[in-house]
Amino acid sequence: METQIISNTTSPTSTATEHPAAWKWYDYFRFNVDHKVIGIQYLVTSFVFYLIGGLMAMALRTELYTPDPDVLNPNLYNAFMTNHGTIMIFLWIVPAAIGGFGNYLIPLMIGARDMAFPKLNAIAFWLNPPAGALLLASFLFGGSQSGWTAYPPLSLITANTAQTLWILSIVLVGTSSILGSVNFVVTILKMKVPSMQWSQLPLFCWAILATSVLALLSTPVLAAGLVLLLFDINFGTSFFKPDAGGNVVLYQHLFWFYSHPAVYLMILPIFGIMSEVIPPHARKPIFGYKAIAYSSLAICIVGLFVWVHHMFTSGTPPWMRVFFTVSTLIVAVPTGVKIFGWVATLWGGKIRFTSAMLFALGLLSMFVIGGLGGVTLGTAPFDLHVHDTYYVVGHFHYVLFGGSVFGIYAGIYHWFPKMTGRMMNERLGQLHFVLTFIGTHLTFLPMHKLGLQGMPRRVAMYDPQFVNLNHLCTVGAFVLGISVLPFFINAVWSWIAGAKAPDNPWNALTLEWTTSSPPPVENWEVLPVVTHGPYDYGMGYGVSHDSNPDANDSSDDSSAPPASNPILALD
């Protein structure tokens, strides 16, 4: 218990390996089996799609500045709306949070040299670019216009070619997600260093484990639903054609059986990031490790039995509405456990307002709003009123933008030094945070009222009585658009010319910080030995610079910050 983590020596990887000592820039554009390369490939690719999806969102908001359809053709509006949602979910949040952070961090956090199946991992990533290309190509055929939900019969009768490309694209990312999940489950269960107890597994790993199980259980159902849809469109079957004996509500069940769990696919890994970011920047152990770990599993299980809350106004019998109201409300309990745990982690801490921490704190605040809105939506009698309105749009953006996107940013600021060996600029990070925080509220808070007052979603034209609040939303969207600039500049500039990062700039205690920044090809020269929990702050570990192995004396105030650390040099 009292021995120290064996830090790697700074010498390069032994020449005995078949790998080069470090990857060259062009290795990142090629088929590569290193989990770190793959993680960065996921992050960068998905960020590119985030920008594309974001531009589509700005086009939508521009159209909605006025009640009339005067900027975009309404069909193009729907194509942007559909592909915006699809890209944000399937090509940004999911690949960034699971593929990006998951691949980069899981082996490093459990002391493994790579994932269990490196080739499979690379294949899973390389399914994503063609999937994105298919979506973009669908615009040559008008773009899919039936929403990311693609309900038949609308999806059967509009833009058939584009809809087909859309389905193929989703099936590709779904396959990628299944392959990736198998890899995560096996890696986490089988490959952690022997010295790590299960109770010392970082919470991010528990979150990815829960996420992967959920993806494995639900994704095949979506694939099945979409393949049937594809057959209906192209091969004359009639699974979902009402005039030929098909059943449109069956599709909704198949779709939401996956797509409700999909919202947890988008938030569970983010919860994992939160549990990694908050303790080191608050200098406190995580509050209630077990509760946070188990609540991920609870969310994963309950999350499989709530899907009908998307169908309260559809063809669902009353007993279903009741059952799914109750199950949906129950999900709030494990979610609350996490929120309270993070808030309590702050108590008694020494909070450092790094950019990573700002986004984590912002997420806490935003997610409370999104979560409370979600509880109201989960009740059938109230949902009858607000289903398919802007209230829902406001809700899911608080969760997805205020939750997932904030979490991804927190993760990027936190692990950028590890991934690139460079520090990001904190001033630009703060500017990025302030703009994003204001923009998110401005864009998505008024939407709640719009929906309650009677504005449906997925509309290119609306009743003029709603124009004032829509102005606010559009202005907010532009603030959000601008907020990306300081981040983008910061990331690119820091990657090229940022201050060199020390191995452990945040004095964090998880294993990824015991290797160099960036880590060598096989992660460690000598595998680390785990001697303390991942969050044992305040117990004498990691207070001073990590190269000093005798940290657990009481020389607290004497340990000067490392000179190379621009964060601490800031104030």
Place this chain on the structure above:
Amino acid sequence: MKQIPASILTLLAGIVITLVSLWVGQHHGLLPEQASEQAPLVDRFFSVMVTIGTALFLVVQGALIIFIIKFRRRSGDETDGLPIEGSIPLEILWTAVPAIIVIGLGIYSVDVYAQMGGFAPAGGMVAHHHTRPHHWFTPDAVAASLEPNSGLMAAPATLAKYGIGAAAGQTDSADLTVNVTGLQYAWLFNYPDSGIVSGELHVPLGQSVQLNFTAQDVIHSFWIPQFRLKQDVIPGENTELHFVATKVGTYPVVCAELCGGYHGSMRTQIIVHNPDEFAVWLQQNQIASHA
């Protein structure tokens, strides 16, 4: 010690949060006017949720802000915080309290749903098709709500499998039945008793109305925000909606399910008349449609 004890501060904060939440719950002003029997039920329920939500919001955001200020790192301080790893009593507390709240909300929502008539039309039919799948989850509220309505099964054949909104206790068929067709991008209202076809829905105040929906092409969703009622209109699957309008006036009828490029323009109106005015309207339009 001039310091106010923490327990008094907590108590004060609790009182303030309670009062603010109660006030917000009653004065949020977020919902449009109420024009159906269901609307006040939904709104009361929403107010309760807003009250609880405001309280939770204030507690969590308040704690967050206080902790951020109080436990910020002072410059030059390189030490760690307190090595607290959890507290079982606290964790039990914040698991149990939300659990109680959501279970309470769940029961309340079922009750509201029953009062709105959510179990009436389709509930009877479900019992018809399956052998009472209810019992394994049924809270008492559901069971109780089903009884007064069970007479509905004997009511004139309703073909709809799904729907909502027969007023609780209603046993006979509605005063007015309108067949509604949804198509890209319009609503058609067909009055079977008088042969009137209209693009706007006219109904009498205070009388029970039954809408029978059919979709001609894709899924639409019939929504009257002032009634707090919405029902999907599904091709190949008949649905229905029951309501009693409680306020004379003109209200929007909105399509809420994406149905194509002009989905946003699929809007019309419902006009709630006094019964005698409605009779006049019926008569005039009957003549017009037979002429």
